[in-house]
């Protein structure tokens with residue numbers, strides 16, 4: 001899919017439900033959980049009025065006034081047309097690039113550079129090829145200066161968590177794609193980040209491995225209670241994993257709609273056959289198709 005452009009007039013074509021969803025998405029008070037749910041306690045990540053233009057004033061406007069909040073321990077998913085700025089937004093949240101205007105805060109602290117409070121998992125495999133699985137996972141705790149015994153315990157815990165203990169001394173080149181992504185997840189978690197930023201982490205995997213990885217991620221998330229901001233093209237994946245799905249417009253990316261996923265957990269992979277699931281999927285597909293249609 002090529003990059004897509006949303007013109008100003010196309011925004012008026014958004015249906016009234018999407019408009020109200022859009023308003024909700026931009027409501028800074030909006031969180032994913034009902035009062036009383038422990039997950040509604042506090043915001044971990046706050047993205048406020050973020051605009052990103054690459055290059056000079058004539059450069060590509062990738063993100064236009066994006067605001068969203070991710071509640072503590074929430075699993076928040078972003079979907080949107082190709083080229084709408086999803087990766088750009090995650091890079092900004094990771095501190096790997098600077099906003100043109102606006103702010104991003106984690107636990108109230110402004111993001112100005114990468115930090116151990118944010119773990120990132122990319123679509124492409126980004127392990128250090130010259131380090132073993134163990135050494136890759138140990139990298140963050142070592143940089144933090146944790147003592148060797150504590151590092152060993154952390155690495156063993158996450159090796160177990162992702163089922164790779166027997167491969168601790170292997171090098172990335174000796175692993176399959178799914179195994180490499182499991183190491184990448186373990187490496188991100190070993191730093192005990194406040195937020196896990198995941199950019200299509202399972203995009204390159206076959207559907208069976210992808211399903212296994214989704215189950216693994218849900219298991220780890222339910223056990224570790226992490227705050228997750230997850231980008232995907234796959235609506236089924238978004239709805240199997242997320243507490244809330246944010247739909248972005250075509251470039252320049254804005255938050256177009258917020259869909260709460262009120263499907264009980266734990267969710268089995270068969271949830272995709274349930275009528276509630278299919279109804280949510282139809283809504284999201286409709287919102288995305290509007291964006292793509294408007295671009296052509």
Ligand SMILES: Nc1ncnc2c1ncn2[C@@H]1O[C@H](COP(=O)(O)OP(=O)(O)OP(=O)(O)O)[C@@H](O)[C@H]1O
Nearest residue numbers: 003054060062081082083084085086087088089251
């Ligand atoms: N480093 C860069 N310099 C200039 N423009 C860039 C850069 N990175 C991304 N862009 C542009 O910003 C826009 C958003 O790109 P981005 O990669 O964030 O989109 P995306 O939503 O992640 O797309 P996809 O779904 O295909 O991964 C695109 O038009 C892209 O060409």
Ligand SMILES: [Mg+2]
Nearest residue numbers: 086087088199
């Ligand atoms: Mg991307």
